[in-house]
Amino acid sequence: MRLKDKVAVITGAGKGIGAAIAKRFAAEGAKVILVDRDESSVRGTAAAIVEVGGTAAAYTLDISDRPAIDRLVEEVVTTYGTIDILVNNAGVVRDAMLHKMKEEDWDMVININLKGAFNMVQAVLGIMREKNYGKIINVSSASRFGNVGQTNYAASKEALVGFTRSLAKEAGSKGINVNAIAPGTIETDMYYGIPENIRDMMKLITPLGRPGKPEEVANLCLFLASDESSYITGQVIHCDGGIFMP
Numbered sequence: 001m002r003l004k005d006k007v008a009v010i011t012g013a014g015k016g017i018g019a020a021i022a023k024r025f026a027a028e029g030a031k032v033i034l035v036d037r038d039e040s041s042v043r044g045t046a047a048a049i050v051e052v053g054g055t056a057a058a059y060t061l062d063i064s065d066r067p068a069i070d071r072l073v074e075e076v077v078t079t080y081g082t083i084d085i086l087v088n089n090a091g092v093v094r095d096a097m098l099h100k101m102k103e104e105d106w107d108m109v110i111n112i113n114l115k116g117a118f119n120m121v122q123a124v125l126g127i128m129r130e131k132n133y134g135k136i137i138n139v140s141s142a143s144r145f146g147n148v149g150q151t152n153y154a155a156s157k158e159a160l161v162g163f164t165r166s167l168a169k170e171a172g173s174k175g176i177n178v179n180a181i182a183p184g185t186i187e188t189d190m191y192y193g194i195p196e197n198i199r200d201m202m203k204l205i206t207p208l209g210r211p212g213k214p215e216e217v218a219n220l221c222l223f224l225a226s227d228e229s230s231y232i233t234g235q236v237i238h239c240d241g242g243i244f245m246p
Contacts, residue, residue: 002227007033010087018089020218026055031055032054036058039060064113092112101103137178138178139160144158144161145244
C-alpha cells in the first residue's frame with residue numbers, strides 16, 4: 001500500500017473529485033479526513049469508505065472559517081498523531097460576465113478557492129515542518145488560463161499556481177513537496193449542469209475526445225501524495241485529456 005498509515009486531509013471531499021481522491025487514498029492505506037460544507041455528502045462518502053474497511057472521518061466546515069480549521073487540525077492531531085498529506089480540492093464557481101458580477105460572488109470564489117487553501121496550508125505547515133515531511137497538493141484547473149464569464153474563478157485558480165510554486169520554494173528544505181494539478185473537463189455534477197451542446201464542444205477540443213473521470217484525477221493525486229514523487233515539487237500537472245500542451 002502506497003499510503004499505509006499516512007494521515008491525509010482532503011477538502012471538498014463530499015463528492016466528485018474530492019470523494020474520488022479520498023476513496024483512492026483510503027484504498028492505499030491512508031487514514032482520510034474528509035472536509036466539506038455539505039454534511040450529508042461528506043458523511044456519506046466517509047461511511048462508504050469505512051464500509052469497505054477503510055479509515056475515514058467526516059468534518060463539516062467552511063474552509064474560509066479559520067477558527068474552525070484550527071479546531072479541525074487540533075482534533076485530527078489529537079486523534080491520529082499527525083498530518084502527512086493535505087489536498088486542497090474545495091472550490092466553488094459563481095460565473096458571470098465581469099460587468100454583471102456581484103462583489104459578493106467575486107469574494108466568495110476568492111475566499112474559498114484561494115484563501116481557503118492558504119488557511120489550510122498555514123494550519124498544517126508547522127506540523128509538516130517539524131517532522132521534515134509533508135505532501136501538499138493544490139487543485140487548480142485548466143480554466144486558470146481564462147474563460148468567458150469566469151474572471152473570478154480563473155483568477156483564483158491561476159493564483160493557486162503562484163501560491164504552489166512559492167510555497168514549494170519555501171518548504172522544500174523541510175522535506176515538503178508542494179504541487180498542483182489542473183483538471184480539465186471531468187464528469188462531475190458541475191459537468192452535467194452544462195448544456196449538452198457545450199459538452200459536445202468540449203469533447204471536440206479535447207484530443208482524447210471525452211471528459212475525464214474523477215478517478216483519473218485521483219490517480220494523479222495518489223502519485224503526488226506517495227513517495228514515488230519524492231523529487232517532484234513546484235509543478236503544475238494538467239489532467240485534461242490533452243487540451244493544454246506546453
